[in-house]
Amino acid sequence: MGMTDLRNTSDQRLVKGARARAAIARHATDVASVEGLTGLSLGRLAGDLGLSKSGVATLFGTKENLQLAAVQSAREVFIEHVVRPALTEPAGMPRLQALVDNWFDYISEPVLPGGCFRVATAAEFDSRVGPVHDALRDDRDEWFALLEKEIAKAQADGHLDGHDAHALAFELDALVATANTGARMGDDSAIPTARSIVDRLLGPST
């Protein structure tokens, strides 16, 4: 008896708080997609979720930690809606096409009320220094690496002749990001325009 040989009990010891943290961070992504990461406030989040301000403060310690948690939560939302569904497609051209399709869906019928979290927050923090800037930069790098990897695979299969993988990834990101902002600014042609350019880029190559 007493065979309490569980090693990583630390994971279970935190489940309660971790769940609360995740719920708060998830709502923080919603708010930050509209108001920005700087627009986040502990009192606002606590009020929205029926918690006390000090309770939220205890869970995250500092506002910067809350912002970092929101960035991670937004990363998970993006993976869940854009990346993961595309992993059922074979690597290379089909998966790249699925990534782009899912991404357009993601900004057309926004999961977050403010549209694409990455687009909103990158512009907000691109001129600042500190952990939040760094986390957003890492997130951007990760996304570009994934795009480039699929492009390279597609090229190894004979697609996308004459394209530089890095440049094509940059161009795809630019078009979708600007479509996101344009659409939210009231330009109904932004998403269709970007869509058609992307189709031309990925479509009848050579």
Added chain:
Amino acid sequence: MGMTDLRNTSDQRLVKGARARAAIARHATDVASVEGLTGLSLGRLAGDLGLSKSGVATLFGTKENLQLAAVQSAREVFIEHVVRPALTEPAGMPRLQALVDNWFDYISEPVLPGGCFRVATAAEFDSRVGPVHDALRDDRDEWFALLEKEIAKAQADGHLDGHDAHALAFELDALVATANTGARMGDDSAIPTARSIVDRLLGPST
């Protein structure tokens, strides 16, 4: 005698205040390019310029008016550095090329400490409603209209075959805007990459 037939004396009666307003608004664009239009504060601006908070408040009345003044000031800065120097070139392809060149210079060695004001603030206010959103949308529309006009003229002169003017304007804006954010996020390849794509788009057509 008494031939005081000046009509618009109201313009001169306000010159003093107008000059102060312009100076404050100009500094507000610097601050907002980094901290965002929401990050502006009357006290911060007053402190930077050696004025009193209430003095600044009297000049603009409300923070929203200050934000609107910053948007207009940023528009003038952009025109001064990107548009006006390009007007010496003949309309059409040469002027379009000059606009793009000046624009790349504008983000490469930023006039405003936070880079391109339009990129930063569009993402910040794209999901909000109100006069500031509308002013930024109008500014975007004006810029797109200018780009499309020059593209159409270039096409009338036989350049840029097979391109849709609206789509090409969108693509140019997307590439430069994303280059601006990417460069500020620490990606040294962002501007050269965008530059080469733009050169390919505008260069050896057909």
Added chain:
DNA sequence: CAAAAACACGAACGGTCGTACGTATTGTTT
């Protein structure tokens, strides 16, 4: 079951915010 850690809260702190008011001071017009 007892000990310990994590959690959640109310209250309060100093600070900054936007705004409003009253009042000199400046600049311009009549």
Added chain:
DNA sequence: AAACAATACGTACGACCGTTCGTGTTTTTG
């Protein structure tokens, strides 16, 4: 010179901010 509007300031207000402290409560650990 007198009248007046615009400008600039000090002060104050209420609201919200992030953070900290002390204290119960809950959950997990030993």
